[in-house]
Amino acid sequence: xxxxxxxxxxxxxxxxxxxxxxxxxxxxxxxxxxxxxxxxxxxxxxxxxxxxxxxxxxxxxxxxxxxxxxxxxxxxxxxxxxxxxxxxxxxxxxxxxxxxxxxxxxxxxxxxxxxxxxxxxxxxxxxxxxxxxxxxxxxxxxxxxxxxxxxxxxxxxxxxxxxxxxxxxxxxxxxxxxxxxxxxxxxxxxxxxxxxxxxxxxxxxxxxxxxxxxxxxxxxxxxxxxxxxxxxxxxxxxxxxxxxxxxxxxxxxxxxxxxxxxxxxxxxxxxxxxxxxxxxxxxxxxxxxxxxxxxxxxxxxxxxxxxxxxxxxxxxxxxxxxxxxxxxxxxxxxxxxxxxxxxxxxxxxxxxxxxxxxxxxxxxxxxxxxxxxxxxxxxxxxxxxxxxxxxxxxxxxxxxxxxxxxxxxxxxxxxxxxxxxxxxxxxxxxxxxxxxxxxxxxxxxxxxxxxxxxxxxxxxxxxxxxxxxxxx
Amino acid sequence: xxxxxxxxxxxxxxxxxxxxxxxxxxxxxxxxxxxxxxxxxxxxxxxxxxxxxxxxxxxxxxxxxxxxxxxxxxxxxxxxxxxxxxxxxxxxxxxxxxxxxxxxxx
Ligand code: SF4
Ligand code: SF4
Numbered sequence: 001x002x003x004x005x006x007x008x009x010x011x012x013x014x015x016x017x018x019x020x021x022x023x024x025x026x027x028x029x030x031x032x033x034x035x036x037x038x039x040x041x042x043x044x045x046x047x048x049x050x051x052x053x054x055x056x057x058x059x060x061x062x063x064x065x066x067x068x069x070x071x072x073x074x075x076x077x078x079x080x081x082x083x084x085x086x087x088x089x090x091x092x093x094x095x096x097x098x099x100x101x102x103x104x105x106x107x108x109x110x111x112x113x114x115x116x117x118x119x120x121x122x123x124x125x126x127x128x129x130x131x132x133x134x135x136x137x138x139x140x141x142x143x144x145x146x147x148x149x150x151x152x153x154x155x156x157x158x159x160x161x162x163x164x165x166x167x168x169x170x171x172x173x174x175x176x177x178x179x180x181x182x183x184x185x186x187x188x189x190x191x192x193x194x195x196x197x198x199x200x201x202x203x204x205x206x207x208x209x210x211x212x213x214x215x216x217x218x219x220x221x222x223x224x225x226x227x228x229x230x231x232x233x234x235x236x237x238x239x240x241x242x243x244x245x246x247x248x249x250x251x252x253x254x255x256x257x258x259x260x261x262x263x264x265x266x267x268x269x270x271x272x273x274x275x276x277x278x279x280x281x282x283x284x285x286x287x288x289x290x291x292x293x294x295x296x297x298x299x300x301x302x303x304x305x306x307x308x309x310x311x312x313x314x315x316x317x318x319x320x321x322x323x324x325x326x327x328x329x330x331x332x333x334x335x336x337x338x339x340x341x342x343x344x345x346x347x348x349x350x351x352x353x354x355x356x357x358x359x360x361x362x363x364x365x366x367x368x369x370x371x372x373x374x375x376x377x378x379x380x381x382x383x384x385x386x387x388x389x390x391x392x393x394x395x396x397x398x399x400x401x402x403x404x405x406x407x408x409x410x411x412x413x414x415x416x417x418x419x420x421x422x423x424x425x426x427x428x429x430x431x432x433x434x435x436x437x438x439x440x441x442x443x444x445x446x447x448x449x450x451x452x453x454x455x456x457x458x459x460x461x462x463x464x465x466x467x468x469x470x471x472x
Numbered sequence: 473x474x475x476x477x478x479x480x481x482x483x484x485x486x487x488x489x490x491x492x493x494x495x496x497x498x499x500x501x502x503x504x505x506x507x508x509x510x511x512x513x514x515x516x517x518x519x520x521x522x523x524x525x526x527x528x529x530x531x532x533x534x535x536x537x538x539x540x541x542x543x544x545x546x547x548x549x550x551x552x553x554x555x556x557x558x559x560x561x562x563x564x565x566x567x568x569x570x571x572x573x574x575x576x577x578x
Contacts, residue, residue, distance in 0.1 A: 179575045191576045193538070201540045208550075235576065238538050239562045242550065406573060409487035443559075 010411045011138035012089075016040065016130045017175045017407075024182060031185035036278065037178070040171030046123050050106050052166050057107060064159050065103045067152040068093060074146035074156065079394050080139060083417040090139065090415075092146035092156040098135050099163045126172070133172050136163045138408035141415075142273075142400035143360040148391055160400075165275025173274065176404035180270045181279055188286055189266035191234035201237050202260065205245050209252070213468070219248045220259040222294065228258035228333070229296035231267035231287055231311070233304045233436045243302065246463035247330060253466055254342040258300075264290030267301045268436075269310035272361075273401030277318045284315025288323045299327040303457050305359030305399075305435035309366050329362070331434050331458050335371045338378050345379045345465040353382040354461065355428035357442060358393040359435035372434055372458055379465040386426050394419050396433070398441025413448045416441075420449035430456050478504045488563075490573040497527070497570030506568045510558055519556055519568075521546045526569035536566050536574045 021039040024032045031037040057065070070093060075081045080090040088094050105120030123129055144157040167173055168181075183192040199221065206219045220226070228251075236243050251258050264286035271280025291299050301308050312327045337343045356376055362368050369390050376383045386393070397416040402408060423431060423445065431442055431453055442455045473492050476483045483501055484492040489509045491497060502523055506512040512519070525545040529537040539561040543550055557564025562574050 176575065183575060191574070197538055197540070201538060204540055204543075235562075238536075239574075240560060241539065404576060406487045406490075440563075443563075 010414075011134045011408050012131055014130075014134050014138060014174075014407045016126075016133070016172060018171070020175050020179055020182075021171055024178075029182060029186065031182050036185050037182055038169055038171045039178075042126060045126050045129055045170050045172065048170060049123065049129060049166055050102070052169055053103065054107050056162070056166070057103070060155070061158065061162055063153070064096070064155045065100050066108065068096065068100065068150075068154045069152055071151070074150050074154075077145045077149040079141075079143075079145070079397070079418050080411070080415040083415045089135075092140075095135055095140055096154070096156045096159045098132055099159055129167065129170065129172050132163065133167050133174070134408075136160045136167070137174050137177065137400075137402075137405060139411065140400060141360075141395045141397060141402050141412070143395035144364050145360070145392070145394065148364060161272075161275045163275070164273070165277065168274045168276045174405040174407060176406065177270070177274050177401060180401075180404050181274050181276065184266070184268075184270050184283060185279060188263060188283070189234040190268050190270055191238045193234050193237050195262065198237055198262070198265070201241055202244070205241050205248065209245060209248050213249070213252055217248070217252045219244065222262045223259035224294045225296075226257045226259045226294065227297045228256060228300045229287075229291045229294060229298070230258050230260050230300050230302065230330075231265050231290075231307075232260070232302040233268050233307060234266050235436055236302065243457060243459050246457075246459040247302065249463050249468075250334065250337070250343060250459070250466060253344075253468055254337045259294060259296070261287075261290035261294060264293075267307035267311050268304060269307060269315065270401065271318065272306050272310045272314060273404075280310060280314060280318035281320070284311055285319040285321050287311055288315070288319065288321045288325075291325050296325070298325055300333055301327065301329050303330060303434040303436065303459060305361035305366070305437055306401075308359075308368070309361040312366060329366075329368055329371070329434065331375060332368065332371050334375050334458065334462055338375060343462075344467040344469075345462065346467050347379055347381045347465060349465045350380040350461050351382070352429040353384060353427065354380045354430045354432050354456075355384050355386045355423070355426040356389070357386060357396060357423075357431050357433040357438055358390055359433060359438050360393070360395050360399050362434060363393060364391050372432075375458055375462065376432060379461050384426055384428060386422050386428075386431075388422075394422060396435075396438040396441030397445055398437045403437060403440050409444075413444060416445040416448065419445050420451060423451055423453060424449075428453065430454055430461075432456050432458060432461060434458050476504060476508050478508065486573065488573055490567055491570045494530070494570050494572050501570060502568050505570070509567055510564050512557075512568075515568075516556075518546075518548070518552075522548070522553065522556060522565050523569045526566055526571065530569065530571050536562065536571050 018040050075091040078092050084090045101121040140160050142157040147155045180190050184190040209217045269283045397412045439455050
């Protein structure tokens with residue numbers, strides 16, 4: 001397979017590191033013991049891969065597998081190719097072809113009848129499957145920019161996720177993907193935050209909030225019958241609770257009825273990245289059930305791209321849950337508060353030039369495009385667009401879970417070239433994004449390309465501009 | 473894996489600048505990591521208070537502590553951690569303390 005073609009240098013030879021898998025097996029970790037999380041066994045993987053491929057191919061996938069006419073138009077939309085314009089293995093079509101040719105050989109009749117004509121192929125062994133892993137995890141951030149620019153409607157990122165899912169079933173995954181999936185399966189959140197840790201951090205933020213706003217201010221946990229069930233990213237608890245404090249200040253000023261759930265608070269979902277629909281279902285279901293248990297009227301998702309896409313869109317399908325409550329982003333709520341006059345803001349408190357980075361999973365795959373702009377125009381004195389923007393924006397480089405896969409970082413940063421150029425051209429001091437992944441992806445690009453910028457989130461800018469009612 | 477060479481030390485780090493062999497961490501390495509990764513010319517007693525706490529916690533639990541615990545142990549408010557380590561608790565403080573990269577979206 002890929003060995004006989006050109007290969008994306010820098011990532012294609014990344015070995016399969018199974019140390020963490022071996023350790024998890026040895027320790028009898030529950031997710032591994034009960035088979036929710038698969039570990040690698042040398043041997044019959046190619047056969048198993050082909051069997052899964054045949055069984056799982058759905059209609060939309062079959063369209064993306066067969067409709068490509070190899071016109072090459074998608075190449076220019078991919079940030080990997082723009083950084084390496086002489087390398088055909090960076091094109092979306094080459095990446096998709098790595099799974100397409102296996103499909104053609106084994107599932108599609110053209111490849112079965114005339115494999116040489118259909119350019120069909122079979123993986124040689126586990127080594128080839130590992131190379132496939134390095135293509136679909138290491139050379140694509142699943143940003144779907146190519147999808148939007150394909151005249152045939154081929155969804156390369158869908159093929160990439162599908163292939164990731166097959167490999168996840170065989171334990172042929174980057175170590176970071178294994179570790180995070182393990183933690184999310186076993187603790188309900190991707191950073192293994194315990195309930196005590198969660199409650200203590202909230203208590204700490206609550207104390208700080210009351211010191212500022214008085215004893216009436218609160219960060220409620222598990223309060224029933226609220227309007228909003230607020231769900232967050234575990235890194236907000238573990239490493240950066242400033243965003244929880246910002247949200248709480250704004251909810252307080254707006255007089256919102258809201259609560260965090262004690263369980264089901266992690267809106268991130270590694271199932272989207274690993275291609276494991278079962279994990280996707282488990283995590284999203286936790287949120288939907290929390291909302292039902294607490295009789296909340298809506299689920300609100302903190303600033304997170306893949307969490308938004310997973311909870312607001314994909315999770316409904318993965319979980320098969322009869323989710324009737326509205327699910328929306330905190331940014332949509334902020335926009336409403338501003339429109340209804342429930343909060344008052346002073347853009348004079350955000351004087352530095354601010355630009356906005358659209359997260360792929362929010363703009364392209366989540367259809368939330370104008371709301372953040374409407375908010376930023378109200379809370380910043382100098383808001384300027386980055387170009388291209390909205391659904392045409394380029395990835396922060398950290399999409400598709402790549403931040404959890406250190407082995408692919410050099411190529412990822414190289415592919416950040418166009419993002420760096422985009423950022424630089426705005427001459428903004430701050431780049432605002434509504435995604436925790438993008439914060440780090442952009443932060444890495446800024447550091448690597450020495451840009452004089454800082455990354456902020458919408459909540460931070462709104463919180464800074466917030467004019468609190470007198471007496472609070 | 474990349475190597476940082478400075479002050480007569482050769483330090484092997486992963487692609488993200490986290491120590492490749494966390495068990496080999498020394499205070500001299502912390503200074504080099506702080507300079508190379510965080511642009512800090514000097515580690516003040518306040519930096520050391522955070523770094524030593526993280527190190528001790530990691531030695532005991534093989535885990536990165538929550539930022540809550542860092543603040544509790546040192547008595548610093550949350551914003552102080554960001555003042556001390558520009559890249560924040562995970563990519564800044566934990567890196568200087570020689571921990572491996574924490575798992576997840578960081
Ligand atoms: S633009 Fe579409 S049809 Fe053309 S090569 Fe790319 S995926 Fe294939
Ligand atoms: S999804 Fe994004 S990173 Fe992947 S091939 Fe398409 S444009 Fe490139």
